[in-house]
Amino acid sequence: MATSLPTTRTGERERPRQRRRTLLHRLDLRGAPYAFITPFFVVFAAFSFYPLVYTAWISLHRVELATMNVMEWVAFDNYTALWQDERFWNALLNTLTLGVLSTVPQLMTALGLAHLLNYRLRGSTFFRVAAITPYATSVGAAALVFTMLFERDFGMINWMLSLVGVDNVDWENNKWAAQTAISTIVIWRWTGYNALLYLAAMQAVPRDRYEAAAIDGASRWQQFVSVTIPGIRSTIVFTIVLSTIGATQLFGEPLIFGQGPMGVTGGADNQYQTLGLLLYEEGWKNYQMGRAATVAWVMFLLLILVFVVQRVVKRLASRRASSVRTS
Amino acid sequence: MTTDSLPVRTDVRPQPPKDSRPARRSLRTRLRPGAGRQHHAGPLTYLLLTVAALVSLFPLYWTMVAASTDNTRVSQTPPPFLPGPHLLENLGKAWQDAALGKAMVNSFIVAGVIALSTVLFATLAGFAFAKLRFKGRNILLMLVIGTMMVPPQLSVVPLFMMMTDLGWGQKLPAVIFPTLVSAVGVFFMRQYLSEALPDELVEAGRIDGAHSLRIFWSIVLPIARPPMAVLFMITFVHAWNDFFWPFIVLDMTNPTVPVALTQLSAGYIRDQSLIMAGALLGTLPLLVMFVVFGRQIVGGIMQGAVKG
Numbered sequence: 001m002a003t004s005l006p007t008t009r010t011g012e013r014e015r016p017r018q019r020r021r022t023l024l025h026r027l028d029l030r031g032a033p034y035a036f037i038t039p040f041f042v043v044f045a046a047f048s049f050y051p052l053v054y055t056a057w058i059s060l061h062r063v064e065l066a067t068m069n070v071m072e073w074v075a076f077d078n079y080t081a082l083w084q085d086e087r088f089w090n091a092l093l094n095t096l097t098l099g100v101l102s103t104v105p106q107l108m109t110a111l112g113l114a115h116l117l118n119y120r121l122r123g124s125t126f127f128r129v130a131a132i133t134p135y136a137t138s139v140g141a142a143a144l145v146f147t148m149l150f151e152r153d154f155g156m157i158n159w160m161l162s163l164v165g166v167d168n169v170d171w172e173n174n175k176w177a178a179q180t181a182i183s184t185i186v187i188w189r190w191t192g193y194n195a196l197l198y199l200a201a202m203q204a205v206p207r208d209r210y211e212a213a214a215i216d217g218a219s220r221w222q223q224f225v226s227v228t229i230p231g232i233r234s235t236i237v238f239t240i241v242l243s244t245i246g247a248t249q250l251f252g253e254p255l256i257f258g259q260g261p262m263g264v265t266g267g268a269d270n271q272y273q274t275l276g277l278l279l280y281e282e283g284w285k286n287y288q289m290g291r292a293a294t295v296a297w298v299m300f301l302l303l304i305l306v307f308v309v310q311r312v313v314k315r316l317a318s319r320r321a322s323s324v325r326t327s
Numbered sequence: 328m329t330t331d332s333l334p335v336r337t338d339v340r341p342q343p344p345k346d347s348r349p350a351r352r353s354l355r356t357r358l359r360p361g362a363g364r365q366h367h368a369g370p371l372t373y374l375l376l377t378v379a380a381l382v383s384l385f386p387l388y389w390t391m392v393a394a395s396t397d398n399t400r401v402s403q404t405p406p407p408f409l410p411g412p413h414l415l416e417n418l419g420k421a422w423q424d425a426a427l428g429k430a431m432v433n434s435f436i437v438a439g440v441i442a443l444s445t446v447l448f449a450t451l452a453g454f455a456f457a458k459l460r461f462k463g464r465n466i467l468l469m470l471v472i473g474t475m476m477v478p479p480q481l482s483v484v485p486l487f488m489m490m491t492d493l494g495w496g497q498k499l500p501a502v503i504f505p506t507l508v509s510a511v512g513v514f515f516m517r518q519y520l521s522e523a524l525p526d527e528l529v530e531a532g533r534i535d536g537a538h539s540l541r542i543f544w545s546i547v548l549p550i551a552r553p554p555m556a557v558l559f560m561i562t563f564v565h566a567w568n569d570f571f572w573p574f575i576v577l578d579m580t581n582p583t584v585p586v587a588l589t590q591l592s593a594g595y596i597r598d599q600s601l602i603m604a605g606a607l608l609g610t611l612p613l614l615v616m617f618v619v620f621g622r623q624i625v626g627g628i629m630q631g632a633v634k635g
Binding site for chain 2: 024025028029030032033034035036037039040041043044047048049050051052054055058068113116117119120121122125126127128129130131132133134135136137138139140141142144145146148149154156159188192193196197199200220245248249251252255256276279280283284289292293296297299300303307
């Protein structure tokens with residue numbers, strides 16, 4: 001019973017409460033930050049990270065859509081089958097060409113548009129809102145509208161072309177015409193959005209650089225090339241990364257452009273089937289979940305490969321630049 | 328459009344575009360750049376921008392035109408450029424044929440819940456990363472940024488299995504749960520709060536004996552309101568338009584709007600004006616949002632909100 005408690009009665013009551021408060025306070029200081037970030041990580045782990053790893057595991061099995069609990073180990077058979085599958089190479093090539101066709105013009109146009117929006121304008125809000133209105137349109141709606149505009153016999157686009165003496169283009173069945181049409185949907189939806197990202201970056205370029213360039217007698221075009229573009233380089237890289245990720249996952253546009261059932265195969269001869277469509281076809285048309293997982297994992301590896309290559313190229317370029325500078 | 332020169336202002340603040348009139352471009356005005364706005368727009372700029380606006384808006388206008396005519400008129404050449412009399416009739420038909428009523432309700436639920444939870448969790452995590460000290464903060468933040476690189480499409484196969492096991496196939500939670508949080512949102516809130524929330528305020532709250540949640544509630548939330556609104560709208564747009572995963576996991580008995588629209592193109596009804604009416608209906612809620620909050624959405628995107 002003999003404890004070394006302080007002799008005053010008030011102290012006896014104060015101490016434990018004080019101690020409990022500081023303990024709670026410390027617990028709060030230590031624990032609260034983790035509590036605040038936990039929801040994000042829990043959801044990410046459960047619905048993104050775990051499935052990603054599990055995708056790799058599934059891709060080593062034969063799994064049918066109807067009996068998903070039965071997983072038959074086949075090691076790398078799915079991968080070798082994919083490697084020998086013509087449809088895979090076709091889809092890979094289509095994904096690349098569609099990616100280039102939709103990304104390059106999109107970002108170029110966005111750059112020009114941002115430059116125009118960067119002038120002192122009347123009604124600048126209107127022009128900006130008009131530019132991102134397509135971004136409010138869902139893939140579904142946009143693809144439906146453009147499918148109709150690109151209709152072979154009575155579409156608006158062929159009618160316009162006929163005015164300047166071009167014969168009707170078969171936008172659906174001709175490979176390059178179809179890919180151009182699908183890219184147009186992507187370009188229309190995303191150009192304004194990217195333009196706004198560029199515009200924000202342009203407005204952060206310090207003015208004295210322009211002044212210096214002007215004093216050096218640089219024309220407007222020269223200022224644009226030597227001041228504006230270097231000034232927004234990081235944003236340009238950022239949009240390239242995002243558009244690349246977006247382009248590898250093209251799905252809705254070609255699916256709806258092909259008008260439903262035909263869309264999954266990406267046209268009668270798979271002329272615009274992307275990897276995303278192939279994944280869907282394997283899993284939900286041919287009922288082979290293992291193969292679908294294989295396509296998914298290959299897509300992921302390809303993305304990683306693209307970024308590694310980009311890093312290496314950048315490293316080499318900067319090394320060359322620095323060696324030029326030092327020489 | 329007057330051409331008399333404005334008095335040359337000597338302050339260097341970027342002027343709001345409202346009070347700048349296209350003036351005769353003397354050398355002095357030309358070399359007086361505002362931050363990024365270094366020149367007055369000439370007629371060519373206006374012309375090009377008008378063309379750009381037309382290209383952006385024309386497909387939507389034409390959707391409306393096509394939705395208001397009948398099927399035979401749509402497919403005539405030259406195509407119609409003016410609205411016809413059948414708009415409401417076609418909208419009604421499309422509404423029934425594509426089960427758009429149910430799809431609209433579903434889309435509002437999905438996009439609303441996802442936007443709310445994204446904003447809440449992004450603000451919580453963003454606050455922690457911006458203002459609280461804890462072990463492993465930087466590594467965890469790098470991890471968040473790293474997750475942006477993982478395309479959501481890659482997990483659809485196991486997700487589909489998971490949802491089937493949980494008995495959520497064809498149900499809305501299957502669409503809602505995987506996208507309850509967003510790395511981009513966390514990063515966006517962190518960037519904003521790092522700058523906008525003074526450390527002194529958080530300290531003052533601590534000295535007054537407020538615990539972290541209390542500080543979050545009474546100090547952080549009021550300050551974070553503007554970016555939260557922006558994040559809400561942008562997340563809402565993305566969730567409303569999301570296609571790949573909903574298309575896989577939902578079916579036509581219980582679709583979201585973009586999924587329901589595929590029904591229109593799937594060939595049962597090859598009635599072009601009805602298809603256009605459906606496309607118009609599916610886009611309408613977001614168009615209304617853009618008309619009302621266009622300025623805020625533009626501002627939000629320019630603050631560095633990101634393609635999700």
